[in-house]
Amino acid sequence: MSEDGNMLLSVKNIEVVYNHVILVLKGVSLEVPEGGIVALLGANGAGKSTTLKSISNLLRAERGDVTKGTIEYMGEQVDSLTPNALVSKGVIQVMEGRHCFEHLTVEENLLTGSYTRKDGRAAVQRDLDMVYSYFPRLVDRQTSLAGYVSGGEQQMVAIGRALMAKPKLILLDEPSMGLAPQLVEEIFEIVHRLNKDEGVSFLLAEQNTSVALRYASYGYILENGRIVMDGDADKLASNEDVKEFYLGMAAGERKSFRDVKHYRRRKRWLA
Amino acid sequence: MEVLNAIFVLPFVDMFSEPIFFAEVVVGGLLTGVMYSLVALGFVLIFKASGVFNFAQGAMVLFAALTLVGLMEKGVPVWLALIIAAGVMVIVAVIIEKLVLRPLVNQPDIILFMATIGITFFLEGFGETVWGSDIHRLDVGIPDAPFEIGGMLLNEFDIWAAAIGAAMVGGLALFFRYTVIGRALRAVADDHQAALSVGIPLKTIWIVVWSVAGFVGLVAGIMWGTKSGVQFSLSLIALKALPVLILGGFTSIPGAIVGGLIIGVGEKVAEIYWGPLIGGAIENWFAYMLALVFLLFRPQGLFGEKIIERV
Ligand SMILES: Nc1ncnc2c1ncn2[C@@H]1O[C@H](COP(=O)(O)OP(=O)(O)OP(=O)(O)O)[C@@H](O)[C@H]1O
Ligand SMILES: [Mg+2]
Numbered sequence: 001m002s003e004d005g006n007m008l009l010s011v012k013n014i015e016v017v018y019n020h021v022i023l024v025l026k027g028v029s030l031e032v033p034e035g036g037i038v039a040l041l042g043a044n045g046a047g048k049s050t051t052l053k054s055i056s057n058l059l060r061a062e063r064g065d066v067t068k069g070t071i072e073y074m075g076e077q078v079d080s081l082t083p084n085a086l087v088s089k090g091v092i093q094v095m096e097g098r099h100c101f102e103h104l105t106v107e108e109n110l111l112t113g114s115y116t117r118k119d120g121r122a123a124v125q126r127d128l129d130m131v132y133s134y135f136p137r138l139v140d141r142q143t144s145l146a147g148y149v150s151g152g153e154q155q156m157v158a159i160g161r162a163l164m165a166k167p168k169l170i171l172l173d174e175p176s177m178g179l180a181p182q183l184v185e186e187i188f189e190i191v192h193r194l195n196k197d198e199g200v201s202f203l204l205a206e207q208n209t210s211v212a213l214r215y216a217s218y219g220y221i222l223e224n225g226r227i228v229m230d231g232d233a234d235k236l237a238s239n240e241d242v243k244e245f246y247l248g249m250a251a252g253e254r255k256s257f258r259d260v261k262h263y264r265r266r267k268r269w270l271a
Numbered sequence: 272m273e274v275l276n277a278i279f280v281l282p283f284v285d286m287f288s289e290p291i292f293f294a295e296v297v298v299g300g301l302l303t304g305v306m307y308s309l310v311a312l313g314f315v316l317i318f319k320a321s322g323v324f325n326f327a328q329g330a331m332v333l334f335a336a337l338t339l340v341g342l343m344e345k346g347v348p349v350w351l352a353l354i355i356a357a358g359v360m361v362i363v364a365v366i367i368e369k370l371v372l373r374p375l376v377n378q379p380d381i382i383l384f385m386a387t388i389g390i391t392f393f394l395e396g397f398g399e400t401v402w403g404s405d406i407h408r409l410d411v412g413i414p415d416a417p418f419e420i421g422g423m424l425l426n427e428f429d430i431w432a433a434a435i436g437a438a439m440v441g442g443l444a445l446f447f448r449y450t451v452i453g454r455a456l457r458a459v460a461d462d463h464q465a466a467l468s469v470g471i472p473l474k475t476i477w478i479v480v481w482s483v484a485g486f487v488g489l490v491a492g493i494m495w496g497t498k499s500g501v502q503f504s505l506s507l508i509a510l511k512a513l514p515v516l517i518l519g520g521f522t523s524i525p526g527a528i529v530g531g532l533i534i535g536v537g538e539k540v541a542e543i544y545w546g547p548l549i550g551g552a553i554e555n556w557f558a559y560m561l562a563l564v565f566l567l568f569r570p571q572g573l574f575g576e577k578i579i580e581r582v
Contacts, residue, residue, distance in 0.1 A: 056468065058464065061376070083468060083470060092469065095465060099465035100465070101457070101466075102462070104454070104458060109458075112471065115451065116470040
């Protein structure tokens with residue numbers, strides 16, 4: 001991921017501070033190519049959500065600030081745009097924990113996603129049909145209050161709602177959270193199809209490393225506010241350290257990623 | 272025994288022995304109730320969309336009415352004065368959003384509440400500085416003649432007030448349900464952050480609700496002002512709206528309406544039939560009593576949005 005030319009999104013060395021004091025991201029850089037699915041992996045509190053929120057600029061509403069670095073979308077610097085402006089340009093975040101509008105019906109939830117659009121009712125209706133075709137389960141739920149549908153259906157509503165904005169890039173935060181494995185698979189399968197058929201790019205924050213790496217083409221591993229490793233998804237998936245610490249394939253206690261490096265470095269040194 | 276009789280039996284005997292008078296009392300109560308509903312409605316709108324308990328709603332009623340009456344006293348025709356007063360309420364909304372809400376976003380609710388107390392003093396003070404503090408007579412030309420239906424003596428103005436109130440409420444309900452902005456308002460009311468994330472700009476939404484609350488305030492101000500003159504005490508109806516809200520639920524538009532009507536009728540009936548027992552003035556505290564009972568037994572109010580809990 002080096003040549004800048006066809007990058008949809010490039011985040012360059014950003015630092016994020018909450019409440020003017022808490023430094024959470026300490027120089028994060030990443031890129032999403034046009035039409036790609038990129039995974040951002042890491043444990044609890046690593047800074048995945050913070051990274052996505054700095055891109056969508058939902059950070060401000062949580063008293064967070066990007067204090068260093070730049071964010072470029074389609075070659076344009078977008079750090080100071082409002083979420084509203086970003087959604088109009090095609091960048092939308094699906095927040096962790098789904099955040100459906102509980103007292104609105106499923107269909108009303110989907111329609112709120114079209115708020116920024118100016119291409120008319122017919123186009124919105126077409127996209128609504130498109131969303132229902134990807135998530136046929138939602139058809140039966142159209143008139144139910146979103147607060148009462150199942151967790152999996154809420155995740156579908158959240159993704160469908162984002163699709164209604166006609167996005168180029170979806171920042172998808174932990175879609176697998178709290179869902180049964182089969183449902184996780186179903187959701188990722190749909191993400192994959194949306195990427196292939198509708199050309200939507202995804203930046204995907206996940207703790208579920210194995211699923212994410214199967215569907216993504218490229219991955220970044222975030223630890224403590226820093227990218228500690230990145231590479232093609234299949235390379236990451238077969239990397240011994242990733243296997244050990246993020247895919248849970250080795251027995252024993254999980255250490256921090258940095259400890260491994262020390263350990264390896266020492267081994268190399270000894271060898 | 273006699274005490275019980277006087278409390279639990281005699282008032283009802285009175286009601287049944289003079290049904291026409293009783294009906295007059297109820298209708299009178301309903302009409303006052305419409306006014307309460309209108310004021311409470313302004314609260315609910317703002318509370319729903321911005322989670323702010325707007326103490327300044329009463330002051331907005333006063334300010335809107337003062338602006339209207341002030342313009343009319345300067346010889347501006349009614350229709351133009353109405354348009355200008357409505358426009359002034361939009362400007363007030365924009366200024367409040369820019370100077371108060373936006374800088375205080377993410378602050379604890381109590382800070383925003385205190386900010387609305389500040390707005391109250393400002394609007395009251397500014398309104399009186401500009402338009403003076405005398406009682407102004409307001410007459411926007413709504414017919415005001417008594418007439419009789421089935422032996423009941425009614426006032427044409429009251430009927431107009433009720434009709435306008437009902438139309439306003441119906442219009443708002445449709446606006447909320449079927450328009451893009453209305454849907455966005457409900458979305459913001461449900462989840463600020465999620466609304467931001469789909470690109471709904473809070474700024475626009477806030478200006479819209481405060482403006483709508485301003486219009487509702489203007490209508491309420493016209494009704495009250497016509498009845499009892501435009502004066503400082505208009506600002507105090509905000510205090511009457513509080514029990515209405517507790518009764519109806521802070522987030523419910525139908526709740527504001529029904530709550531207002533119940534309190535309007537309840538306090539009139541209580542005053543007339545039970546008041547003499549304790550020397551009157553029940554009207555002053557009845558609403559708060561009722562609110563207290565509700566707080567104890569049904570804190571979400573009659574129509575408060577169900578707290579969705581999934582198991
Ligand atoms: N609004 C906030 N104010 C202060 N600190 C915050 C805020 N939001 C997050 N943090 C801190 O920033 C760090 C990174 O949080 P973030 O939510 O980005 O992690 P994450 O990788 O998404 O974790 P998870 O997998 O648990 O969602 C955490 O230490 C968290 O406590
Ligand atoms: Mg997170």
